[in-house]
Amino acid sequence: MDPSRHVDVQDVRVPTFIYGTAWKEDTTASLARTALDAGFRGIDTANQRRHYFEAGIGEALADAFAAGLAREDLFLQTKFTYAAGQDHRLPYDPRAPLAAQVAQSFASSLEHLGVDHLDSYVLHGPSVRRGLSDDDWETWAAMEQLHAAGKTRLLGVSNVTLAQLEALHARASVKPAVVQNRCFAAMGWDRDVRRFCAERGILYQGFSLLTANPDVFRLRFMHEIAARKGMTLPQVVFRFALEVGMVALTGTTSRAHMEEDLQAYDFALDPEEVRAIETALA
Numbered sequence: 001m002d003p004s005r006h007v008d009v010q011d012v013r014v015p016t017f018i019y020g021t022a023w024k025e026d027t028t029a030s031l032a033r034t035a036l037d038a039g040f041r042g043i044d045t046a047n048q049r050r051h052y053f054e055a056g057i058g059e060a061l062a063d064a065f066a067a068g069l070a071r072e073d074l075f076l077q078t079k080f081t082y083a084a085g086q087d088h089r090l091p092y093d094p095r096a097p098l099a100a101q102v103a104q105s106f107a108s109s110l111e112h113l114g115v116d117h118l119d120s121y122v123l124h125g126p127s128v129r130r131g132l133s134d135d136d137w138e139t140w141a142a143m144e145q146l147h148a149a150g151k152t153r154l155l156g157v158s159n160v161t162l163a164q165l166e167a168l169h170a171r172a173s174v175k176p177a178v179v180q181n182r183c184f185a186a187m188g189w190d191r192d193v194r195r196f197c198a199e200r201g202i203l204y205q206g207f208s209l210l211t212a213n214p215d216v217f218r219l220r221f222m223h224e225i226a227a228r229k230g231m232t233l234p235q236v237v238f239r240f241a242l243e244v245g246m247v248a249l250t251g252t253t254s255r256a257h258m259e260e261d262l263q264a265y266d267f268a269l270d271p272e273e274v275r276a277i278e279t280a281l282a
Contacts, residue, residue, distance in 0.1 A: 003242035005265060009177050009203045012119055012153045015075050016242055017262060018042035020207055020251040021052060028056030031253055036064050038258040044180075044205075044249060046079035046124055047109045049089035054078060054112040062114050077120035077178070078109045079158065080139065082127050098135055102142035106151065120178050121152035125159035132167050144174045154178055156203075162192045169200060180205040180249075185213045188282035189244070198245060207249040209237055219280055229267050238264040240277045 006013050019035035021028055021044060032043060043061075046052045065071065080102050083094045092104035110116065121143060127135045146152050156178025157168060169175055179197050183190050183206035190206065197204040216222060217233050226236050238261055241248040250261045269277075 003245075003265070007203065007247070009201070010154060012177075013075070014119070014203060014247065015040070015042035016247050017238070017264070018044050018075070018077070018205065018247060018249050019258075020249040021045045021057060022251060023051055024056070024251075024253070025053055026056075027253065028053040029059040032057050032060035033063060034255050035258055036060065036069065038255060039262050040258065041073060042075040042077070042247075044077045045113075046081055046122075047091045047105050047112070048079065048081040048086055048124065049091070050085065050087040054109060058111075058113045065114075071115065075119045076113065076115060077122060077156075078113070078118060079122040079124040080105050080143065081124040082135075082139075084127070085124060098138045099142040099145075102139055102146070106146055110151075117150065118152040120154040120156055121146060122156040122158050122178060122180060126157070126164050130161070130163070132164055136168075137171075140168065140172055144172070147174050156180060156205075160193070162196060165193060165196060169196075169202075175200070176202060178203045178205060180207060182206075182208045182212055183241075183246070185216050185277075185281040189241075189246075189278060191278070191282070194244070194246070203247055204245065205247040205249060206241055207251075209241055209248060209250075210234055213237070213281075215281060216277075221276055221280075225269070225273050225277075229269075231263070231267060232260060235260060235264050235267075236269070236277075239267060239269055240274060243269055243274050244278065 003016055006015055019040040024031050045054050045057050047054050091108040092101040127133050143155050147155050154177040155174050157176050158180040179202055181190050194204050226233050238248050
């Protein structure tokens with residue numbers, strides 16, 4: 001396929017390359033500014049101070065908006081994270097009912113980011129490893145209320161198994177529009193979840209495409225593809241992700257790598273190269 005820089009999901013224009021902001025700490029604001037300057041128009045964060053600095057994204061956005069970036073030209077996605085995934089810096093009262101925690105976290109996110117709505121609000125992960133708990137259903141219902149109120153345009157879920165996604169999609173009143181998973185080549189790049197998403201019009205976002213797959217970079221044919229295309233190994237991986245219909249996330253801290261990553265739009269892989277990458281370690 002010939003991937004576009006954007007894809008439409010339920011009338012929301014979503015960039016097919018997104019800048020991820022985990023583990024940036026005090027450099028979050030400067031790196032987000034750099035990513036926007038480099039050309040990224042999608043930002044992924046979370047209201048989870050343990051791994052993200054959401055307010056730093058707000059600093060970068062304030063500068064970008066002041067410089068002329070229009071809010072409608074930016075895709076902004078953040079997450080609700082259960083207390084078990086947080087440290088002591090909670091964005092809600094942990095003694096409150098989950099519905100109240102979701103509302104408090106969401107309001108905190110809007111304040112951090114300096115915006116009045118989100119493009120996508122994501123459950124950072126189910127509360128249990130298998131199936132979905134009553135807590136998950138209560139949380140999703142609270143997220144659905146935010147969607148109904150027009151405060152977020154899309155709902156999604158991250159770190160989810162196929163069985164969990166099937167259950168959520170079957171029962172939820174507002175179906176998940178976004179799935180964000182760590183993507184392992186050894187599992188066919190999350191092939192089963194991607195297939196489910198493709199069949200139901202769910203946007204699949206893949207993260208840790210590079211860091212989760214060091215073995216891919218040792219494959220001789222990957223080096224051969226990179227040499228033929230005149231591209232780097234990361235560019236080949238990102239181009240592969242785009243060609244199989246993923247939205248790719250990158251969290252690089254290098255301006256040069258940000259610009260290189262976006263050059264994945266500038267070349268194509270042959271169908272047999274795509275097949276070889278998809279099945280290389282699976």
